Amino acid sequence: MTRSATRERLFAAAIELIAESGLAATTVDQIAARAGVAKGTVYYNFGSKAELFSALLEFGVERLAATLRDAVAGRPPLEALEAAVAAELAFIGEHEPFARLLIAETWRSGGDWQRAARLIRERAVEVLAGALRDAVAAGVLRRDLDVATAASAVFGMVLTVALDWRALQPERPVDDVRATLMDLLRGRLVP
Amino acid sequence: MTRSATRERLFAAAIELIAESGLAATTVDQIAARAGVAKGTVYYNFGSKAELFSALLEFGVERLAATLRDAVAGRPPLEALEAAVAAELAFIGEHEPFARLLIAETWRSGGDWQRAARLIRERAVEVLAGALRDAVAAGVLRRDLDVATAASAVFGMVLTVALDWRALQPERPVDDVRATLMDLLRGRLVP
DNA sequence: GGCTTTGTACTGACCGGTCAGTACAAATCT
DNA sequence: AGATTTGTACTGACCGGTCAGTACAAAGCC
Secondary structure, eight states, X not given: OOHHHHHHHHHHHHHHHHHHHOTTTOOHHHHHHHHTOOHHHHHHHSSSHHHHHHHHHHHHHHHHHXXXXXXXXXXXXXXXXXXXXXXXXXXXXXXXXXXXHHHHHTTOOXXXXXXXXXXXXXXXXXXXXXHHHHHHHTTSSOTTOOHHHHHHHHHHHHHHHHHHHXXXXXXXXXXXXXXXXXXXXXXXXXX | OOHHHHHHHHHHHHHHHHHHHOSTTOOHHXXXXXXXXXXXXXXXXXXXXXXXXXXXXXXXXXXXXXXHHHHHTTOOHHHHHHHHHHHHHHHHHHOHHHHHHHHHHTTOOSHHHHHHHHHHHHHHHHXXXXXXXXXXXXXXXOTTOOHHHHHHHHHHXXXXXXHHHHHHOTTSOHHHHHHHHHHHHHTTTOO
16 A cells, blocks of 8 residues: 555544544554554554644644635635635534544643644634735724734634534534624624 | 542642643642542542543533623623623633633543533533523524524634633733624624 | 565564552541 | 541553564566
């Protein structure tokens, strides 16, 4: 088997297992078994459990960030923001275990990878921040908006809502959920 | 020493240690030492490490929910919502490690423990949902607002923003962060 | 064509350390 | 006097990480 194919199988296995039980509770033996691979192969492809995890995080977040960038590209400011939110929602719908892993593990305290994990997550948030900045520059959002905090808020809001949606009412159409999020974003709360 | 006094000391010790090193990295021996208690005492008072942590989670969420209920009590609808958000933010500022524990444990996908953790979290979200319902009833929010989704969104938004705040710019005043959150909530994004 | 060599990917038994949990007799509350 | 705590010693399962060895295809060699 090719190296990259093996790596991807390990990624997929690790994402599932970590989403279920957490990083600390997931053993390297489990990951290897789920991927249909010997334990040594994990250490041949990645130097350590931590390295595997950080590569996995990197891989997943890069895909999320790319999805967001694609959604934003070439759209006018406010529409771009909404497209990004819709894209984040869709991504989570398709990669639910990864989303669980992301929300659960980026806020764990402890290890060295912790800081790195947070920086990786920033890449996704940064796309939202960019969209917000553009909107501010175009004058469609308040000039004194705290872009960093707002981006973090939008990201977290979408992530939480998406996971609640998947867990509690998965049969509900995406568009429904997206509409509620848009209303919140646009300040359509007030009658 | 009385049984409950010992329990409280163990509790305090466990919280401190989680603040320093995280949940997974904290050993029972450490907890006992920090509490100035023999290891056997931990197992006399709690049957296992898991039981100790589950009691901790229960204890913490109940305090968070109580804090939110206090903040909401006797306030007019919109002000109540704002007070709840401020209270959640302040609570997380003061109990950061607990907030991390909460966010990490409620989003797993398997097992009974996860379901229980989820139900516990609901208690806090429910307070926000109540405030939103009151506001809808009072006519200050849209009649057709999806209260459950909105409550989840607000809770997740505040949690994410609060942890980002603590991690990236802890010296920033709470009021600053709270103001941005309230602007988002009230739709004051647009100039 | 047959042969050796080389590089890459993978295997799985094994090791050493860690840590939850146990045991229990003696001390100390209340 | 019964409930609670102490102190210490111990067990054994588990787990991250290692390493000598296998498989095998492509490349060089005669």
